[in-house]
Amino acid sequence: MARGVTKRAILDRPAIAWAIAALWLAYLVAIPIGYMTVDSLTDDGLTLAAYVDFFEDPKLRTAMRNSLTVAAGVAVLSVLVGAPLAFGVARTQMRGRSLVSAAMIVCLVSPDFLLAMAYIALAGPNAGYFNQALRAVFELKTESGPLNIFTLWGLVLTALPHGVSYFFLALVPALRNVDPALEEASRVQGAGPIETIRDVTLPLMRPALLSGALLAFSGSLAMYGPPHMLRLNVLTISIRESLVRLDFKAASAASMVLILMSLAALVLYRHSTRQAERFRTVGGKSFSERAGAEGRIAAAFTVLGIVYVLAVLVVPYGGMTVISLMKSVGMGFSAGNWSFDNYRAVLGDPAVRKAATLSVSLAAATATLVTVMGFVVAYVVIRLKLRGRWLLDYMSIIPLAVPGTALAIALAVVYLNPPLNALGLYGGFGILFVAYLTRFITFGVRTSQSSLIQLSPEFEEASRVGGASGLKTVALITLPMMRQALVYAWLLVFVLALPELSASIILKGIHTQTLSTVLLDIWNGNGGLAQACAFGMTMFASVGLLLLIAAAIAKRASGGLRIGT
Amino acid sequence: MDKKARVRLLAIAFVGALVAQAPAFAQQRLTIYSAYENSQIAPLTKAFEAKNPGVAVDHFRQPGEELLATIELELRARSPKADVVGLNDASIAYLQRRHDAFEPYAAKDVDKARVEMRSLQNVFTPAFVNLYLIHYNTRKISEADVPKSWAELADPKWKNQIAMADPSSSQSVQSFVWFIADHLGKSDPAKFGWDYFKRMGANGVHLESSHGTIRDLTVSGERPIGINLLANAQTAKNRGEPTSNIWPREGVPGELSAFGLLRASKNKELGKMWLDFVISPEGQGLMPASLGGAPVRNDVAYKYPDGSSLDQVKIIPVDSAFISENKRTQARKFHDAVGK
Amino acid sequence: MTPSENKADGSSSPGALSRASGVDLRVAGLRKSYGSVVAVHDVGFELPAGQMISLIGPSGCGKTTTLRMIAGLEQPDIGSIVAGGRVLVDDETRLPPEQRDLGMVFQSYALWPHMTVFDNLAYGLKRRGHAREAIAAKVAEVLRIVGMSQYGERFPGQLSGGQQQRVALSRAIATEPGILLFDEPLSNLDAVLREQMRFEIRSLQQRLGITGVYVTHSQDEALAMSDQIAVMRDGRIVQIGKPADIYGRPVTRFVAAFIGLTNIVELRAVAADGNGIAGSLPGGATIQARVGAIAAAPSGGTVAVSIRPVEIAIGRGAGAGTGDNRLAGRVRTTAFTGGLIDYFVDVGGGLELRVQTTPPAAAEPGDDVTLSFAADRTVVLAD
Secondary structure, X not given: OOOOOOXXXXXXXXXXHHHXXXXXXXXXXXXXXXXXXXXXXXXXXXXXXXXXXXXXXXXXXXXXXXHHHHHHHHHHHHHHHHHHXXXXXXXXXXXXXXXXXXXXXXHHHOOHHHHHHHHHHHHXXXXXXXXXXXHHHOOOOOOOOOOOOOOHHHHHHHHHHHHHHHHHHHXXXXXXXXXXXXXXXXXXXXXXXXXXXXHHHHHHHHHHHHHHHHHHHHHHHHOOHXXXXXXXXXXXXXXXXXXXXXXXXXXXXXXXHHHHHHHHHHHHHHHHHHHHHHHHOOOOOOOOOOOOEOHHHHHHHHHHHHHHHHHHHHHHHHHHHHHHOEOOHHHOOOOOOEOOHHHHHHHHOHHHHHHHHHHHHHHHHXXXXXXXXXXXXXXXXXXXXXXXXXXXXXXXXXXXXXXHHHHHXXXXXXXXXXXXXXXXXXXXXXXXXXXXXXXXXXXHHHHXXXXXXXXXXXXXXXXXXXXXXXXXXXXXXXXXXXXXXXXXXXXXXXXXXXXXXXXXXXXXXXXXXOHHHHHHHHHOOOXXXXXXXXXXHHHHHHHHHHHXXXXXXXXXXXXXXXXXX | OOHHHHHHHHHHHHHHHHHOOOOOOOOEEEEEEEOOOHHHHHHHHHHHHHHOOOEEEEEEEOOHHHHHHHHHHHHHOOOOOOOEEEEEXXXXXXXXXXXXXXXXXXXXXHHHEOHHHOXXXXXXXXXXXXXXXXXXXXXXXXXXXXXXXXXXXXXXHHOOOEEEEOOOOOOOHHHHHHHHHHHHHHHOOOOOOHHHHHHHHHOOOEEEOOHHHHHHHHHHOOOOEEEEEHHHHHHHHHOOOOEEEEOOOOOEEEEEEEEEEEOOXXXXXXXXXXXXXXXXXXXXXXOOOOOOOEEOEOOOOOEOOOOOEHHHOOEEEOOHHHHHHHHHHHHHHHHHHHOO | OOOOOOOOOOOOOOOOOOOOOOOOEEEEEEEEEEOOEEEEEEEEEEEOOOOEEEEEOOOOOOHHHHHHHHHOOOOOOEEEEEEOOEEEEOOOOEOOHHHOOEEEEOOOOOOOOOOOHHHHHHHHHHHOOXXXXXXXXXXXXXXXXXXXXXXXXXXXXXXXHHHHHHHHHHHHHHOOXXXXXXXXXXXXXXXXXXXXXXXXXXXXXXXXXOEEEEEEOOHHHHHHHOOEEEEEEOOEEEEEEOHHHHHHOOOOHHHHHHOOOOEXXXXXXXXXXXXXXXXXXXXXXXXXXXXXXXXXXOOOOOEEEEEOHHHOEEEEOOOOOOOOEEEEEEEEEEEEOOOOEEEEEEOOOOOEEEEEEOOXXXXXXXXXXXXXXXXXXXXXXXX
């Protein structure tokens, strides 16, 4: 007779999975954030001194105001620019819809500091090519301007493509998923197209509009590269400067302020996506087949799309390519000033090669572990009905509200002080690895979660009834059925981790320079503008190539098997 | 891609990540932290490696203030990774005072350096003299037009044309700040002192984190005038960029760039070999072509990038002791004055 | 009692599917609550080997939860499940699903889309450690049984709904499970296919001697496919018995209305004799009933009775028809539904009865008619 498995035994494995997931999140999220919170509040006893100092320092107050201004500016402008583009792509027969969609994704994953570099070259008030052209065309008498990238508005402009992408990618599916009958009913009731958009479509879109704008907002709060290059005083920059002064209390307090601001955005975001889910239950299907507006309206959107792609991709990266080919930037567009020397210098530099090896290894290791552990956490949260899973869910989403700079400070504080300084991670591969894992945890968990939610539990139950244990079922049924999502998560994290800057800039050590810290160093004089552009274009091309691979895999996977019923 | 290929790809990526951590092949390695650009220090390290087969130099560069923070953090984490540090003498003095970080060493030939260049306790070995100058883009500004004095830079004529370094990131600019605010501030308070930086702020001076970036802005014409270091004027010249420099008539602050041997170095013999090399005639002869500064030995011939010779430039030695003790206050006063 | 066949240890080899593989199933005192909500309340039944039981009831009645507890996909708070003498669940033991020797057909079929039909069927056999050749032979046999022999190398996504259903069924029987569980397996099919599959499943189950538990909310499926029906409501079994008994002698209004179409009318001033009861309708006519909860009917009080529309004869004029109970009324409206004609007849006192006959029509709207029906087809209800 088969001895029955006792109650205790069957609960053991889920409990182990729960414990692994909880330890993982506690180590990566709870410890650094908790430690820094405590650290910022103590100094021989509980005190708010660090925060008082923060709010009494006019420079930090300005930094906070600047951060908020830029984030709000990006959020608002993202809506103004992104909404028409999203509408055009989702609802009209404009040309180049796939081009615009592709441009959005390219903008989202290509590092923001590349665009900053390009815009400095284009819109620098004195020598920016765009300004020179404007002065020539309009016969302006000034030697400077009219555009000045070294301003808060310049920073907003630089961050805008990222924000627009967030917004666009949130809005397009929402626009497509509205049941056309809702709008048709409005037309039948006597409303015109504009009134219908205003009274029916837009209100239905509100959750998606809000969540897109909030993502743009918190993304802008967290930027490091562009304000660094534009020399603007925002919180991320102040945090790093505090660290350079070795003032950990100030850095911790500023980091906490920054985290709280994006946490507020995150809470609102969660709220609005919940609402979005509630709205989406209407039918729950996609209506992408509908024919959109044609004729003049479509033509107008086509023009808008082309202008946008030109402004955020073709012109800046084209400009960077041109500069990267100059022997001497000072000689400008003159004959004989062209060569591939900068590419040779950059690609031949052993420091660059070392950084490339490190970044690829870091990104690959991070993507792998984040994907695997993301699955474990998602499985525990979605499938195992154990107590405290909401806690795991929340812990896994918090990193989204922790800007890389703030996370790096937290990790520096943790790994420079007892007891964890005993691990000796600071200044090496280990601390960067920990930082990357924490930064991208959410992507792994979220991707697995949404895939698991769509996967009917009956597939797994059929396996259990068919004679497979829980673990075997995961291996033979769950994971193979989720492989598309897992590969996607891996690639996404890899592409995002490869050019990670805001945490790396603080945590890098002598032997652990990453691609982006080397690029920033080259920009900061260690090679110069032209080499930085050559390096930047190489990075851009690599990211683009990875995206193509990802798109090909996604297409192949979706063209093959259908998952779910 | 089939399943196997994907699994293999993941496996390769993961193994790659682990392998990347493995130490590089065994060799004697000297680790140098400095504020000098890779391309600038390269001729020096290459010559050193050529002279000492089997030795390889790892160089790690950060803007001076950031490098100071890195070193201090490493000392705090008890894992200093450098053998030798290259900074200006004020920063070396600062580290020595706070951490007793350096091991005194009297390099061979150190007595050949000019006496005012030498460290009393041999805490550092002098490498070259770095001077401030007005660096300008010759395609944007004619030689006749270019400002000939520090005072002229505050003229609204040059509004939004000038870049200088930010003491939050740069160590060297402390020398310039001392020179303007304290040195000239005493002799000519009407034109200089902290008010000078207030006027520069109103004149839209652009603050950069490192002098290399300022050089690039001058070269591209974005900021056709840079308050820069001799070393960068030299590299621009070496690259054939359309730039030249002015030695302002008020004189120029001269700071000493030097190397020190870290007490915690596990490679002290190699470190000492480096210090010997830096002060040797060969090392000193390489200074203009590499780090771009003026040699500290009189027995090595030298001309400035604009062709002028050593005696034509009025050099004011900076008060390193004052700077190393007051740099936080100086930085704050500077930011208050510039208003950024 | 059937001797315990412990196949879960993987020692037996798959043979021909000719012998009866089913074992008897005893479910007793099952209870399951989620927080403060009791989903299943003291559910129990006994099912002899080779028989099929349907659990039927409206959504939320606990039928699916009961099935999932048998499968081991949910754990009961208390209660026991014993299959073929082997304890699946009791206070001491909780076998995980994979050790219960079950087959299950899911509502969504749950065919693994990344495996071929063959691999789907071979899955359970592999888990039981059978040899490759034996598995291939078994899969071929099972596919032949359901008429899907040529589809082994297809992926589920390339099959029609009916074909997927057959594959799901064959996957469930491939391991010759002691018990086969069905979770509303036909609800995703269109009406014609559903009808057809209903008989296929029933004949397969009877031919192979499978013991089956079938969850459905369709009375037609339950009546056509089962040896026993358990009608559930609010987590309890309200009536259990043979299909004919459930249909012919519902004990409550709920069962009467849920299984089959019926008229439920209130009788007043009830009087009982040894054989049955009699009571009066609101219109004054007296009705006799000889089956159902006669003993419980309160003398002089009110009682509800159920009369199936097809049990009522209808004839034009006052003297038409024969039967214990006769009622005069007028046809308000009729409806032709193909095989049957529905008449809605006003019998006075605000009461309307529904009557069904086969064509041709026995009356037109506005006709005065007489309804007649037998007292032993008039069922006294317990509530």
